[in-house]
Amino acid sequence: MTDKTILITGCASGIGHAAAVALRAAGWRVFASCKQAEDCARLRNEGFDSPQIDYSDSASIEAGLADVLEATGGTLDALYNNGAIACPGFCEDIPRAALREVFEANVFGIHELTNRVIPVMRAQGHGRIVNCSSILGFMPGKWRGTYVASKYALEGLTDVLRLEMRDTPIKVVLIQPGPITSELRRKSIAYFEKWVDVENSARAEDYRGLLDRLYLPGPKSRFELPASAAADVLRKALEAPSPRARYKVTTPAYIFALLKWLLPTRMFDAMLLRE
Secondary structure, eight states, rough: TTTTEEEOOOOHHHHHHHHHHHHHTTEEEEEEOOOSHHHHHHHTTTTOOBBOOOOOHHHHHHHHHHHHHHHTOOSSSSEEEEEOOOOOOGGGOOOHHHHHHHHHIIIIIHHHHHHHHHHHHHTTEEEEEEEOOOGGGGOOOTHHHHHHHHHHHHHHHHHHHHHHHSSEEEEEEEEEESBOOOOHHHHHHHHHHHHHSSOOOTTTHHHHHHHHHHHSSSOOOOOBBHHHHHHHHHHHHOOOOOSSSSSESSSSHHHHHHHHSSSOHHHHHHHHOOO
16 A cells, blocks of 8 residues: 555544554555644654644635645545534534534535545546544434534435445445544533533533533443544555445444334334433
């Protein structure tokens, strides 16, 4: 894989950083982008090319991709759309602006970057686009309405794009991780505090469980895997001659996909409500 190039978003930590490290070790030239300039600087100190890309900022997307293409001479073999944000809270307490902010990062920005990359891949005659969804891209979870909605939307957009690219040399793939060690929960606190008015919520008492999850260190899921597990699956999705449409990561992702297919909605909901 010595001459393969990939742009990965959301590389400050978690799956994105693990993917960047794993693919570089496998011989890829990795452009490990981050939202924040200080994270880009840290990754450059680690030896990565690290363009700054903020999905919520079109100018950032355009400039970051331009930096990548300048460095590669105008080509790019793969794009891994990994970056995402979350705003926890009961749906009834989420204002429109909060939902918009999550969709800007988790859907609209991914769509824009992907659409800028497709002409590059068309011109070079090959390419692979991998979008990072979640177990929450096919099943709901309390307090996670904004994230779930954005991942459902991303899955639909990816499925349609996969169909539309069938007559081209561009392959489109979804990765659906379950519990993976990451900084997403910690980073979501800022969005929660920005948008959710707990004290004036009709569910103020019900927020106790969510607040404990957000602010207190707790035991990990027994099924939680390190971010390297998702990176290993990403490499399979990138290097398989004929990649699958979806790759699941962690046991819960497989189990809940099966249960959603097998169980009536009422039974599936009852199981989720025990969480």
